[in-house]
Amino acid sequence: MITASAYKGKKVGVFGLARTGVAAVQALEASGADVLAWDDVPERRAAVGAYSHDLYEADMHSLDAVMLAPGVPLNFPAPHAIVVRCREAGTPLISDFDFFEKARTDMAPHKVVAITGTNGKSTTTALIGHVVDECGLPAAIGGNIGKGILSLDLLPEGGVYVLEMSSFQLDLTQSFKADIGILLNITPDHLDRHGDLDGYVAAKQRLFEQQGPDGVAVISVDDSHGAAMATTYAGHVVPISVETAVAGGVYVLDGMLTDDMDGEAVVCADLRECAPMLLGSHNWQNAAAAYAAGRSLGFKFEDIISAFGSFPGLAHRQETVATIDGIRYVNDSKATNVDAASRALRAFENIHWIAGGRPKEKNFTALAALMGTVKHAYLIGEAADAIAHDVGGDVDVADCRDLEHAIECARANAVEGDVILLSPACTAFDQFRDFENRGDVFRSLVLARTGERS
Structure with a gap:
């Protein structure tokens, strides 16, 4: 657990008692703070016992700060009532990342790597954690992936905290300073929370605005928003790209990773040969970011590439998930938007594509140009008709209603060398609890088939 002596004797409110909030209550209590915790859901309030206190009725002037859960809206679609009360009283609003920043002065010397972006955050976070571990330093992975940041174990001297950060977390954070900040990409997402695309971009940019003068900013320049940020923070940027060579940065063209961080372009590896779990240009972007982070941490390029493997x-x-009768089954349930699905469609050939669910976006027309690698599309859920309308002129489609039927239809059509790919381009909430549940069901259905074959 992370504790911060700066909060000893302070009176701090915590609003929102899911994973982040409960960890915050525990960390504040262990730090010697007087904690008042609240959630609109009674069951969550019960989880914090005696610390439960109605913040709607509390004297906000008496609080030194209120820590908000990431899901609590600051401005859009409207400021939450607790946010309004804090602003009226002048009570500081903080995040668990701000608490972590205060705690850093009590911790053994360490480094912090923070990763954000619309897509690829979790893979890149896990990959960097793996690289750190393989290169011989202690690592802790958390934030928006796995453990909440305040639930992480303290690392010994030389340790590296590798933290995934969502736009919601960045929106709340006031003081967190990453030693190495990474932006992978920006495409429209969570616009209801940020008001518009400019608001979403501004949230991502906070990662670099809060960095100290010695911080390193690893920024993909393959979209206009990242390119603009790289220009803004030109003094300490390592640009990365999978589309073009970038001076002073890291780039991957046709799978070949090139290191130009020292001003001399050196081809380090063919990722197609040495990194079997990093296929496709989107994963090459993740690898470029992880490589730049590893080099910034002082690792040798040979050790980083070995860790990729x-x-x-x-x-x-x-x-x-499995290869059955020469047919590869791929679970990409995390692809909950068009951009994420497009990355998977570019990574494979001879695809039987299972897509659909509850749509995030207004249309799927951007995927029509990628149907050249798709043999057949099997559509499920609320978005089936919309996807059929937008890509049906470029590929044969079937409305399969649900995932089990889609898998059976794909099995009937696929032959050796084909890929059955679940990459929905939609959320799972129409038929499943979340994308993990959807992916678990896909895996179970496929593995049941291996039992039949046995």
Whole structure:
């Protein structure tokens, strides 16, 4: 657990008692703070016992700060009532990352790597954690992936905290300073929370605005927003790209990773040969970011590339579940938007594509140009008609209603060398609890088939 002596004797409110909030209550209590915790859900309030106190009725002037859960809106679609009360009283609003920043002065010397972006955050976070571990330093992975930041174990001297950060977390954070900040990409997402795309971009940019003068900013320049940020923070940027050579940075063209961080372009590896779990240009972007982080931490390029080769990948992110009768089954349930699905469609050939669910976006027209690698599309859920309308002129489609039927239809059509790919381009909430549940069901259905074959 992370504790901060700066909060000893302070009176701090915590609003929102899911994973982040409960960890915050425990960390504040262990730090010697007087904690008042609240959630609109009674069951969550019960989890914090005696610390439960109605913040709607509390005297906000008496609080030194209120820590908000990431899901609590600051401005859009409207400021939450607790946010309004804090602003009226002049009570500081903080995040668990701000608490972590205060705690750093009590911790053994360490480094912090923070990763954000619309897509690829979790894979890159896990990959960097794996690289740190393989290169011989202690690592702790958390934030928006796995453990909440305040639930992480303290690392010994030389340790590296590798933290995934969502736009919601960045929106709340006031003082967190990453030693190495990484931006992978920006495409429209969570616009209801940020008001518009400019608001979403501004949240991502906070990662670099808060960095100290010695911080390193690893920024993909393959979209206009990242390119603009790289210009803004030109003094300490390592640009990365999978589209063009970038001076002073790291780039991957046709799978070949090139290191130009020292001003002399050196081809380090063919990722197609040495990194089996990092297929496709989107994973090459993740690898470029992880490589730049590793080099900034002082690791040798040979050790970083070796670590890439043993990276096991993450569940639900282009996860190969099985190969049956020469047909590869890939679980990419995490692809909950068009951009994420497009990355998977570029990574494979001879695809039987299972897509659909509850749509995040207004249309799927951007995927039509990628149907050249798709043999057949099997559509499920609320978005089936919309996807059929937008890509049906470029590929044969079937409305399969649900995932089990889609898998059976794909099995009937696929032949040796084909890929059955679940990459929905939609959320799972119409038929499943979340994308993990959807991916787990896909895996179970596929593995049941291996039992039949046995």
